[in-house]
Amino acid sequence: MKLKDVKEGLPDLRTLVQYKPDLFLREEPIDREEFEQVIEKASTYLRQILQEPKMDAEVFIFLYSYLGNAYRISGRAAKGVQYLERALEMSRYDEDEQAELRTMIRLGEAYKYAGDHEAALECFEQALTMSRAQQLLEFKDYALQHMGKCLMELGEYEEALAKLEEALQIRKDKEIEELILSTETAIVMLHILRQTTSEKVQ
Incomplete structure (x- = not known):
């Protein structure tokens, strides 16, 4: 399965969330039932790809990151951290600095939602350091x-x-x-x- 096909099959999570003014503008699903269906669809894609003989790192990074974000937003931040740590590991293995930086920020958000602000700030600091490089x-x-x-x-x-x-x-x-x-x-x-x-x- 190609990255283009996966992206076309999944909605942009930003279109499915709202911001809570009473909770530091944190994100939550607009429609929780619809959001769970999206998580299940992304999980199905991941299961299918794990059975394919050839690994496409870009697809794995995208799906682990997508699911990490989705679990964070849905209230399962600890699970989101696990998926995003996997995405981060794979982006480093693939030497994809842009994916690494984006994932570092998303991981920081997951830590924040999980209540670990110290770990979150460490992620954001690393991302900020990386972003000072010309190409980032x-x-x-x-x-x-x-x-x-x-x-x-x-x-x-x-x-x-x-x-x-x-x-x-x-x-x-x-x-x-x-x-x-x-x-x-x-x-x-x-x-x-x-x-x-x-x-x-x-």
Whole structure:
């Protein structure tokens, strides 16, 4: 089975999720039944490919990463971590730096959803370091965005704001409205949280 066929057979997970303003803009399924059906379809693809005589690393990386994200979003972050660690291992074996960086960010998110913010920040820091390489600069704003949101959950508002503002500037330079809006929303959320925290202290 080719990567093109797998991608055509599965929906973009971003079209199936909504963001929870009361939970640091974390993702959750819009329709849980539909989401479970998508997970089962991706799992079926993986089982089929595991039976094929020739291994295509790109397909494996995509499916393990896809399922890792899906399990995280569906509330099974620990399982998501397992799949994403496998995707990371395979991307390194295949010497695919772009896939490694993307997977590192996704793994960080899975750790964050699992409650291990320290491991999440380590992943985001590694991703940020990798993104400074010339051939990977296009991913720098993603590393900054996810690191900022993780720091926001920890109440490290000043450091979080610095990361998000840096991500925002890169995204404005890219002129991609969807990305700009995502970062601006996170910054608004951060200001609300910081104000609420300040009021509680007073």
